[in-house]
Amino acid sequence: MTQNISRCGWVKLSDATYVAYHDEEWGKPLHDDRALFELFCLETQSAGLSWLTILKKRDGYRNAFASFVLEKVAHMGEMDVERILSEGEVIKSRPKIEAILHNAKLFQAIAQEFGSLDTYFWNYVGGKTIVNDVSDYKTAACTSTISDTLTKDLKKRGFKFVGSTTIYAFMQACGMVNDHENSCRCK
Numbered sequence: 001m002t003q004n005i006s007r008c009g010w011v012k013l014s015d016a017t018y019v020a021y022h023d024e025e026w027g028k029p030l031h032d033d034r035a036l037f038e039l040f041c042l043e044t045q046s047a048g049l050s051w052l053t054i055l056k057k058r059d060g061y062r063n064a065f066a067s068f069v070l071e072k073v074a075h076m077g078e079m080d081v082e083r084i085l086s087e088g089e090v091i092k093s094r095p096k097i098e099a100i101l102h103n104a105k106l107f108q109a110i111a112q113e114f115g116s117l118d119t120y121f122w123n124y125v126g127g128k129t130i131v132n133d134v135s136d137y138k139t140a141a142c143t144s145t146i147s148d149t150l151t152k153d154l155k156k157r158g159f160k161f162v163g164s165t166t167i168y169a170f171m172q173a174c175g176m177v178n179d180h181e182n183s184c185r186c187k
Helices: 016-024 034-046 050-056 058-064 070-074 078-087 094-116 117-123 145-156 165-175
Strands: none
Touching: 016 050, 016 145, 034 070, 034 094, 034 117, 034 165, 050 058, 050 117, 058 078, 070 094, 094 117, 117 165, 145 165
8 A cells, every 4th residue: 555645634544444445435426226225324334433343344244234235135124133133243233233124125115216226316416426625524514405405305204324414424435425635636
């Protein structure tokens, strides 16, 4: 890893997983429904925790939740919740695990209504990434009017573990918003 390459200030250069996530994933436009569902689920799991904690458990989440295949997760039930809690590959929070299953069912309805999760999410930004002027991540926004609106719609539909900060983080991660610092090589 080359440490003299300009990256966003939040990147822990001592952690190769974090550097790779920043360089290869964060802020890149994501349009695959399975990947959007996975990222959404992981963002809801990070409430109250560091993103790096969730990132390091991503493979565990993939194993526990059938690689985030929406139809499979939507059909999981209480026995699956017990299995997931006992396996220890994910954050052991029953409400958060149950929220993934609950939200999966709601995403099926969204996919049916809009044709895809991609269409649903990206409609909020007119199908194009919003590029923000970020000189220092410490002063960057953590919500927006769009994340507020999207959160309101998700809550109206019954989604759990969604707040504007979580949804904005999701929007940053999937590239709906580009909040790389202006000096970052990924801008």
